[in-house]
Amino acid sequence: MATDTPHRTPHSQYALLRQRRFLPFFLTQSLGAFNDNVYRQAIIGLLFYLNVSSDDKALYANLAPALFILPYFLFSAIAGQIAEKLEKSRLIRTTTAMEIAIMSLAAVGFLTQNLVVLLIALFFTGVQSTLFGPVKYSILPAVLHSRELTGGNGLVEMGTSISILIGMIVGGLIFDVGGAQGPWIAATAIIALAVTGHLVSRAIPHVAPGAPELHVQWNPLPESIAILRLAKRQLAVRNAILGVSWFWFVGTVLTAQLPAYAELHLGGDAGLYIAALALFSIGTGIGSLLCEKLSARTVEIGLVPLGAFGISAFLLDLYFQRQGLAPLRVDSFIAFLEAPGGWRIAFDLVGIGFSSGVFVVPLFALIQSRTPGSEMSRVIAGMNIQNAAFIVLAAVLGLLAQRAFGISIPQLLLALAIANALVAVWIFTIVPEFLMRFLSWVLVRALYRLRARGIDHIPDEGAALVVCNHVSYMDALILAASIPRPVRFVMYYKIFNIPVMRWIFKTAKAIPIAGAREDPALMQRAFDEIDAALADGQIVGIFPEGALTKDGAIAPFKGGVERILERRPVPVIPMALRGMWASMWSRRDTRRGRTRLPRRLRAQVEVVAEAPLHGERVDAQMLEARVKAMRGDAA
Structure with missing residues (x-):
């Protein structure tokens, strides 16, 4: 934990944004999330620019997520050990330098308009994210006081969600606005962002390694099993990790349905999809930031049940908004809001995001506050493996539900609302501390x-x-x-x-x-x-x-x-x-x-x-x- 004297502890999470122990890391993380999404959306833009066949688009839609998530299964165990052994600011600088090299390869792919090169670079982007993942959350308890963990995590989650949203918008506009200059704009943008992220990372102060004496085991399979066991050793931490993985499951199902939901049920095009995603992201950011205020600057896991049941309540209301009604036909976001139920759907999307932020931020703070510093990075790596498994499971089940069983998107949202409530009740039954803290809160x-x-x-x-x-x-x-x-x-x-x-x-x-x-x-x-x-x-x-x-x-x-x-x-x-x-x-x-x-x-x-x-x-x-x-x- 941080060792600053108590009187120097800021009274607001926003004060952290003026301090070197937090700000450079926050900016590095946000720039990384921004660049990743600029890159991925620019690839989609290139596919439409080249007017490739529907089969090639479908191949990318299925192959790209798999290539990005695969390194989490292969290398998380090794990444967790490395993050435990090495000084953390040095490791962050190394991963951001890797990003420059990877984005340089991706730039070649854009300039030559070679999809294979772009997919190879996407795989290495996943490798880089895998290495950065254990440091992302293990560094916070090393530089923040326990009473700053909730606020610090809230800022990180807010920054990440907003960076993802803006990155998707910017990446999607590169070829729409740039036209024939799109490949050059995309190549320049991703390299410039990677270089900026690396320069910012060099301002991150020295953070001691958690276990410098650790001997790194390079065989990923037994080490993956070992760190998963390590992550499950403490009951409260184990179930907090399960809660974080479930958050990714719900988020994956929901965001995967938003493009089709916006087109089929909201009556809009890609612009309305971005607006729907923006509402969800803004809600997540607000919920994440308010966690510190709601928890009175403590690690308050009593907020977790509030967030869990809030997600189900807003999903349920979203289901009833368009169920059995003819699709809307609107040509703008303003027209959508003015249509029957438009404001309520917007409120539900913000509410789902808000509840998600309230749900996940205290879970991260709990994991960080109750995990020994010498095990933190490996526990986070174990969490990342489990998160990746839940993301893949969510994608597969969502696909099966619609294509094999003919379930509509509103029906899928209803099923997700019920499943989320049941999983929440199950977790709180296993670990009554969550519900006890909620009642006392x-x-x-x-x-x-x-x-x-x-x-x-x-x-x-x-x-x-x-x-x-x-x-x-x-x-x-x-x-x-x-x-x-x-x-x-x-x-x-x-x-x-x-x-x-x-x-x-x-x-x-x-x-x-x-x-x-x-x-x-x-x-x-x-x-x-x-x-x-x-x-x-x-x-x-x-x-x-x-x-x-x-x-x-x-x-x-x-x-x-x-x-x-x-x-x-x-x-x-x-x-x-x-x-x-x-x-x-x-x-x-x-x-x-x-x-x-x-x-x-x-x-x-x-x-x-x-x-x-x-x-x-x-x-x-x-x-x-x-x-x-x-x-x-x-x-």
Whole structure:
């Protein structure tokens, strides 16, 4: 993880665009995606310019995607090892230099109008993308703080989706506008973009390799199996990777249908297809960027169910828009919007893209935050192999559905909406943490306006003990929504057993505890489980007061915290909740056991954290004084 001092952490993802640790990489990635799509669309333009036969066009339509995706199966395992072993900025410069050579070969293909040369260059473009892939996502956790991962990934996804869109538009216009000069324009453009990308990549600062001692194994088959196993070792990471691959499946099916959907059901030509793709891409970019705001700058996987079911909802609505209706006949995008249902279809396309961004960005952040740095590139390479398999599967199933079974495009969208919902439910059933985080995210955002300060003091890895004042039944959820890493909360067993909340607490692996007089066996099990969690490098959260405050003041901290630290003196992070006493679920103004309704719809709540203290140098009294000072008068 990044090691910059906390006060230098930007408060907005857009601040990253002014920093050298992120901006050159962001531009390099965006230029690469832009150039790839300029190149591929220019080949299509050349086919129409040369007026080749329909058979040759069909050959390209089937062969080109296969040539581009094949290297992901062949070389991802090797690429992951290389990305793990080498210094990352050096590897990025190497891959961008490769791009110059590949685009030079492609330029020869354009100038000689040789389709075979262009397809060979396309294969090598796939090789270059395969080598760059593991670096693309493994570099982010090396240069960003944990609280910047969601925003950084959002920017990368936004930049990529917009670059792909603009690249397709520019590449498609080269031969339409350039005419006889098209081959020269295409050749010049792709080389110029490759050179620009390489020059920009030279500004990327040094990023240490993840595992410099790694011995690269060059046999792709056993290594592919090995890195796939590595990617599946952690349950949450394994299913996050499955979610990313499913995102590619859905995106492949949808984008493959857009050209025919625009022509058959929207009544437009290639221009309307580009407009539909633009709506989807813009939605993806907006959703990706808003993830940081929605997650309050944490790795919030609670957004994943929101995105998943949003995709299904908008796909379902898109199905009903044109089902059973005669195709539209329009000559412009404005005419399409003015036609019956036009605005709603546009809204659905933006909504699908928006939900896709909300779905996939937290998954990338989760993979990066929970994968050891020495394994990151190989895990990403394993993800790329699985992604490639899902893309091929999506293309084959989409083709079979329409040609073998005669399924219409709206019917295919309906099937995709249902399949997406079922897959989402399956993933969330296997890993309840996704759904648990979603429910806690909804509860916290619905009841409170949450602000967090000093959260960068939470270490990116390793054991730590979080101590905080205890004001309401929602305290654990508030802290969990603020801290980027999973926290094992120790809580009074009667709170742990509250209906509905019990499932959330249990899924979050909270540790129930009782007083020595109530249940000494449960108390001993709790201390044993706390020690085991700290020994495993986890974060444990405790409320040393032992009970909810009855008057808003902080009660004396009990000696349990000292008992924990005597056994295992890990760093201690003091935290304070401010504003919770006046909110719902505290004991203020209760009557006959009923909780007072809040004076306003959403109470302003603040979470404050201080720098870690050495576990051997603190006691309960010192921690109590620190937390009181941090809370101040904002009970």
